[in-house]
Amino acid sequence: MTATKLGGPVTRARPVPERPEPRTRTTGLLVKIVLLGLTVAIAVWAAFPLIGGGHWAGLAVLAATTAGLLWLYVTPRHIPLKYLAPGTILLILFQVFPVLYTASTAFTNFGDGHRGSKQDAVVAIQTASVKQVPGSPQYALTVATTGDPATGPLILLVTDPATRRVSAGDADGLKPLDDVTVGSTGRVTAAGGYTVLTAGQAARRSAEIIALAVPTPGGAIRSSGLSRAYEGRAGRVYDQGCDCIRDTTTGRIWTADDDVGAFVAADGERLTQGWKVGVGLGNFARVLTEPAVAGPFLRTLVWNFAFAAGSTGGTFALGLLVAMALHSPRVRGRTAYRVLLVLPYAMPSFAMLLVWRDMFNTDFGLVNNLFGAHVDWFGGSASARFAVILVQLWLGYPYMFLVATGALQAIPRELAEAARIDGAGAWAGFRRITLPLLMVALTPLLISSFAFNFNNFNAIHLTTEGAPFPADNPATGATDLLITYTYRLAFGGGGAQYGFAAAISIFIFLLVAVVSAASFRRTRHLEEVHS
Template structure:
């Protein structure tokens, strides 16, 4: 058979080459991913990787299973981009993962000991050069230190000391070049002086820290770990903090905790905390009520306004309909984040357009009620063009004969709309209203770019009057008081369950509408 490319079998050969290339890349990726899994002893993950790669090769190298050849790519993307993030978030919700609880217990011990390192008389001093593994401005810092006695050069990183490869050293012990590393100049090192000061290289008795940009010393840890008692002891005061595996922290007898802990499973405590802790449950439930009000108002008002305008412009007696439609769609064509920032300035108390236009002096974002009204008005302006577009399309799909028949039967305009037009519109529009509700329920930008959740009560600076659950979760996860990713993940699961329940019920009612009017 002659192909369109001018030769027999050209298309088949190109397809075979593409298949071999893609499968080769898949195998190469699997081999690359296997090494870190083996190093971390993640045998379950390694087994999944091997099984997935083997199944992929079997499907695409076999002449059978034609449907699977098309389903496998979509399934893999679904798992990677949908299921894995959901499962990871769900697993995080059952841990104490957050600031101070990120790594393992051993990581916490090393961090506690190295952060307590102090210089003592007679400590060894080294010639120091700063290097990076990559870009001089952003690459990870490593120390190149020269032993004053042996003149041997070592590389120091967060894991400890190891021998250096080929290096060029000055008579004073300063390293000017190192194989595989970029040695920083004085100017480059000065730009990262704070990182260099905070950087430590753990050793058996303490850690190596910098003393300026050209010298380093080996200090002694002021707090040491005792494996026998599983505790941290302050060598100066004798104070002891014992490991509490249930909380992932070292705790003293009087309840004081060291800031650096480790990640552990906490069961359902994040969920029960959201519902039983008075400092959280009260704001959480108030935020949930406002979240529903915001989503319903944003969806409902935009739908009513968009439908009303669509009906008004649906009449053939309106001249210049296309021109008006273009004007009405303009808010939808603008970047939403830019429009939100513009509206925030328009509601400004002192120089905002709203107060200037109406001659008022309302502090829109200063009161709970006015701030909530303001964000709903902003959503009305941003959201009605979408509803106008979908309503216009749905109206044009309704046969004109049905409306003519209602006129013949003597039905008025309102009766025709209520009994014929609206029911027929709701069949295609109900799924869109459900998706709009779900979007507005988690509409982070609408709140964060206008009010940032404000106003805040004096007794609670983490939960504002206009906060949605999503912005409240964001503030918990990335707030100034410290990130609580586990707790934020638990609230995210609450949000997911609420939206999923409402969507399920609404879609069932949509099917009932389809059965009634089909």
């Protein structure tokens, strides 16, 4: 700026703002157009499934979000919001929405046998009871798919021998086909939009073909070999008048119970196939009150806290001890020692967990061979728990060593020297000066480490898989954490219980949240004391 005096007050020339080069403005405009075009394209792509499924609320949210983004980035206003919007949307999609979906699932009976609607359950029950009876219609069968011949969804192309009409059937039902070529035997040789499987390809998927049933009004169409199909009659049919399933052979009746989402007989027997319903707080109450669940759950919870605290505290103590030992300038070769000590942290954890599992093997494991012992490490509760904590100690201490080394280097050496001048010994100086200053910096890291170990799925699943299991409860093992117990409930071989597993996930979330909140309050207190 320059100042001039023309017989009056001094005036200062205002700086002229620099304008961006035309080429730069053009490039920015093109980038904006491309990004907004991609946004619209993604929104259009996502709209079709929502329309097909009748999810009108989701479609409205999608349309409103897309319109808001277009308005935000076309107008020159609201500059801060332009930077916040992408992160906020990703936060909602990948954090908030999964949490809300999990919470909503926790209030339902969603799981194996209770996945769809009541109508889906009726169709499944009737289809599963189909039997071939005298006079059942017969069809020429061709097996096709809409994807890869080895893995794509199977489609049954059936030809009516009387009319030569061809229909395509899957688990959703039949639909007529026009663009087909039919051979002299009545089997389809080509069909528009479908890949006809050869005899060899169909033979390799024979089990899937036999299991596939195409529902029809009176029963279902099933394969009889790889070239013929029949339309059988359902042995169990739905009676809308009594809202029940009736067995046409025995006359037994299962009445619909909308509270449990299943068809229930008078003696309490339930049909396997049910439907999804809300159960309120039933899953949460089951965790706390059902004896077969509450006892193992509480034992697992206590061990979960012990594992997280032991893993976090043990790795911190060992890492800090090593960091203090190598912090002294009198130690020679500190760089080489630090490189060697960090090696466990540089290895892939999943591979190291599998290696440690083999090292604890009773017969040929390195641990037993090294000490000349024959300990069944994973056969007893105490030994298995000790083993997994020892593995965590080896895997986790390098991280604590690194962060403790960095925190120690940030503490002025003058403080330790002043303490020695005042007569404080090494232990007193560490306890009263070094450790409190370290805790101010490291407490947030310890909190995150505790939360990680509280849900450390790999540490248990890859070493013990939750074992050992008591004879009376094969679902909950001695080394199971709540996360591995939840995984077994949701994806175990005994049948998935997604609603119940979601309820336990909510418990885990609340427990970690409470512990973290209390720890952060303690951190603020330390900061106030040492500020």
